Amino acid sequence: MDKTKSIGQRKKKSQLVLPPCRVCEGNATGIHYGVLTCQGCKAFFQRYQKRKEPYVCSRNGNCDIVARKRGICSACRVEKCTRLGMSKTGE
Ligand SMILES: [Zn+2]
Ligand SMILES: [Zn+2]
Incomplete structure (x- = not known):
């Protein structure tokens, strides 16, 4: 009976323009850990979570x-991530 189920006319995904990564101003890919970041910062934060020793800045945290x-x-990247509200999973 129904020959062709027309695939709903969804809105065409026009290029979604996201604001830049809030941490490093790179190309953001979405919300990661609660903050709009790029893939790099997301991966970085992910790695940071598994780390035991803290990062140390050699320039007094002014990078x-x-x-x-x-x-x-x-060190400063983590600092910035945290300040922006990125939080570890499960919290
Ligand atoms: Zn970034
Ligand atoms: Zn630094």
């Missing part, structure tokens, strides 16, 4: 966290 910069300071 710029910018995606374009190479070798982002881990």
Whole structure:
């Protein structure tokens, strides 16, 4: 009877433009751990959770966290992630 089930006319997924990663200003991919971040910061935070020793900043915690910069300071990156509200899973 019903020959062709028409696939609902869903809204065409137009390029979703997200604001930049709140941590490093890179290309955000979505909300991770409660904060809009890029894939890199998400992976970084994930790794951080498994870490036992804290990261230590060698510049008094005043590093710029910018995606374009190479070798982002881990201590400051974590600091920024946490300050923005990223939290460990299960909390
Ligand atoms: Zn990022
Ligand atoms: Zn630093």
